[in-house]
Amino acid sequence: MTALDAYSRRIGYAGPRTPTLATLGALQAAHAQSIAFENLTPLLGQEVRLDPAALLDKLVHGQRGGYCYEHNLLFLRMLHACGFQARGLAGRVRWNLAEDAPPTPRTHMLVLVQLEEGAYIADVGFGGLTPTGPLRLQIGLEQETPHEPFRLLAAGEDFVLQGFSAGEWKTLYRFDLSEQVQADYELASWYLAHCPTSLFVDNLIAARPLPGVRHTLLNGRYSVQPLGGEKRTRMLDSVEALLEVLEGPFGLRVRDLPGVEARLAALLERPA
DSSP states (O other): OOOOHHHHHHHHSSOOSSSSSHHHHHOOOOOOOSSEEOHHHHTTTTTOOHHHHIIIIIIISSSSBHHHHHHHHHHHHHHHHHHOOOEEEEEEEETTOOOOOOOOOEEEEEEEEETTTTEEOOOOOSSTTOSSOOOSSSSOBOEEEEEEOEEEEEEETOOOOEEEEEEEEEEEEEEEOOOOOOHHHHHHHHHHHHHHOOOHHHHEEEEEEETTTTEETTTTTEEEEEEEEEEEEEEEHHHHHHHHHHHTTTOOTTTSSTTTHHHHHHHHSSOO
């Protein structure tokens, strides 16, 4: 079985593999809804590996998820296997920041895809507001996806990606079209997985969109956001409850990870 065959089975995709906009959209939606965003590897003090074999072993064969570099490097490789012209970009995350907040580092990965219809961006690894469809690289156009609408704004020579959520436009990140290479991602990933102030080192984060709904988890706070409906949030107060949610709505295989129960217990002991 080829890597593309195994990946297609993992995301439940049996459609065409021709490099078209329809294929890109179907692959992006299937990936986002099948492989959860999660950070258990750095949370448990383990090394995040970005080589192709490690990504297949973890996200495809191991029924795990990962953060942006893991998701989008795997996705980029699978796009290349389908014959797409695609390359990696980097973004400066602006989520929950004021417009005048200082610039942030380039710690997010997204993908630029060239199609007959023009240039599109695809991103399967932004967590709670991951776009579930490709977005045409066009300023000001409100674009529908299987979940929320998104739009691109201009910021000098850069682009700003926004998603419409909970009744307002929210900025995800700012990016340009400079191509990034594996070494760029390795460096940024190492920083995110080791810096003491990184959210991924000392918090449990998980997210997964499913048809008509988004599931998110931050430590013990589990939220379900139906599209166009009210968010429902509850606090998980036991390790078993966390494991059940990670295995259930997020579809992850986590119980056998070394030290996972002790690490989750320590998170629950912290003040909310």
